[in-house]
Amino acid sequence: MIKFYYHPSPNPAKVALFLEETGLAYELIPVDTRKGEQHDPAFIKINPNAKTPALVDNDNIVFDSNAILLYLAEKTGKFLPADTLKARGEMYSWLMFVATGIGPYSGQAVHFKHFAPEPKDYPVTRYTFEAWRHWRIINDHLANQPYMLGSEYTLVDMAVWGWARAVPFILGNEAWEKLPNVKRLLDKINERPAAQRSEALKAQHSYKTEMDDEARKAMFPQITQ
Template sequence: MTTLYAWNTPNGQKPAVMLEELGVPYDLVPINIERGEQTDPAFLKVNPNAKIPALTDASVSLFESGAILMHLAEKHGRFLPEGGQSRADTLAWSFWQVGGLGPMIGQWGHFLMLDEKLPTAIERYLAETLRLFTVLEGRLAASAHLGGADYTIADMMVFPWARGGLIYLDRAAADRLPDLPHTRAWVAQIEARPAVKRAFAKLDAIADPHAA
């Protein structure tokens, strides 16, 4: 049995999308980070880093979304090219999200929401977020998907952060946001995938049981 421990955040959305794309039966265990459940002793046995998501899959236990998606892709032989430039690009863009887009959007949002504003921090992380979106736009102007012609774990890794980032940028920094036609089209295309809709619906339901 496969069990995903997650909450409805971009990082929690990534493995949920992957599992739905694979069509793998799984249990979804909510870890309400708003209540601090990620620090509960029972969850710390699955993820000692006290973050979501985490996954148990038969005898394997993993944390970190990138590791989870790579494990599932290799186990099921899907969404990760076996070699060549497409594999290299898939891995590079996956780690680009882990080390760049996600943390920068997260830090910008954090400082933006503080009661005591720190303009230098807000500007630092906003500027880097905008730069990363221009990098993403350049890639998608040249390629249908981040790993090349095919939909891969790179798209699943970047999509939730790009989607959420655009929502907040449109609200809070629209005057700074460049045109991103290829990125917006790519986000809309992935958002329309049936597996993605199922994943988001399940995560919406655990965050708000009345929405189910």
């Protein structure tokens, strides 16, 4: 059975959605990042980057949420576009756009706006600007089609969904007025039973929510040394 190392944050959420959509049997293993469990030696052996999610499938270890999505899509043959260079090229491009743009800039915007110590005016401006720029590209791309790759729901939509759930926290409560197409995609996916089941996973375990000294040391060691 698949072992799925999970925390209720955007990147693990993508994988949870794929697993629930396909009905693959898996064991959920909670990793409480604010308690520093991602630094446990046993977990480091699975993911040397000390980040969630990670996946163990028999003898196969996969880490990075987008790599896991691709692995599971190839394993099941589901939620992939047509097997043509054109279609796969578009899939890889948008999936990597989420991996290298949406995720990192959104994550850094959250860090500097909500958690970093002062002074932070420049990094807040920098990362908020880039997060907005990337989300506007997604919004414009969705203007004339229901899903990221056209008319079919794929793993790319799952990758976007993981982060779209957090858009108000990333960009502010007014974000949905400026990103209506992203909101439409989010709402459409949220209607799916698999999305509702994946959201319910976070209630299966109690995760630390306080950003106290222990959490800051575990998540942001550079500001606690």
